[in-house]
Amino acid sequence: MCVAALAWQAHPDWPLVVAGNRDEFHARPSAPLAEWQDGSAIIAGRDLLGGGTWLGVSTQGRMVLVTNYRVPEGSVPGRPSRGKLVTDLLQGRTSGSLPDSLAAMNPFNLVEVASGEARFLTNYPRIESRPLTPGIHGLSNGGFDLPWPKTVQVEQAVTQWLAAGSGDPAPLLDSLVAETPAADLARAEDGPEPRFAPVFIRDPNYGTRCSTVIAVHHSGSGLIAERSFAPDGTVTGEVRIDFAWPNSPSFQAQTPV
Known part of the structure; x- marks a missing residue:
């Protein structure tokens, strides 16, 4: 389970703000937030098992976020990597030209920002891609913008952060x-595991591995910050990386709707 909120063109100073938690098995090997040294221009954490990532930015002006879509049968092993889809999109490969069929992947929700535009993409219950409207959106492990209590709570935190106007990712x-x-x-979609109801999941086996905040100013300057956690919920590290995006005219401040 994961949860995130994204503000897109909802504030004149901050056209893009993202806040979310990655929930995963603590035993699954991962690398913390870093600039990837492979020429990809990606800044993200890395899933060392699948090789991809769950959330990241590119200094070429892209941001991609993915969550799994929870279905009763669960994930099927051996299907194409959703994390690899994120890295492909961060490098500018469009979904229509990706080598793996989106339909063959386990169910997912994805938000992509590129070239000053944002879109939502899913493959469940069918492949769908549509522009993201200006505003604050929530993303968890069900339908897009489904108002689960945890999702609404993160949306409210983003709203309050924008109103405060400090630019500090700590709050x-x-x-x-x-x-x-x-x-x-817990919503019915959480199934028999109400422990997934909180924003932060403290569990020795499967819980919140890291929290990430992305904030991009209308000038193109941005930051991505990650706070990592041990299985008992204690903080194990914090990383902040500043970056700059190309100042595309289509990414200038717009009037919130």
Whole structure:
């Protein structure tokens, strides 16, 4: 389970803000946020098992975020990597030209920002791609913008951060360690595991591995910050990387709607 909120063209100073948690098995090997030294221009954490990532930016002006779509049968092993899809898109390969069929992947939700535009992409229950409207959107492991309590809570944190106007990622990172909503607010989509209801999942086997915040100013200057956690929920590290995006005219501040 993962949760994220994204503000797209919802504030005149900050056209893009993302805040989210990655939930995963603690035993799955991962590398923390870093600039990838492979010529890809990617800044992201890395899944050392699958080779891709769950959330990242490119200094070429791209951001991609993916979450799995929870289905009763679960993920099927051996299918094409959703993390690899993220890295392909961060390098400018469009979904229509990707070597692996989107339909062959396990179900996912994805948001891509590139060339000053944003879009939502999913392969469940069918392949769908559409422009992302200006505003604040929530993304978890069900339908896009489905108002699960945890998703709404992160959306509210992003809204408050934009209103404060400090530009400091710390308050957003702090909001992502909330162990609310309570388990009794779990949605039916969470199935028999109400422990997935909180924004931050503290569990020795499967829980929140890291929190990430991305904020891009209308000038093109941006930051990505990641806070990592041990299985007991203690902080194991924090990384912040500043970057600059090409100042595309289509990425200039717009009037929020």
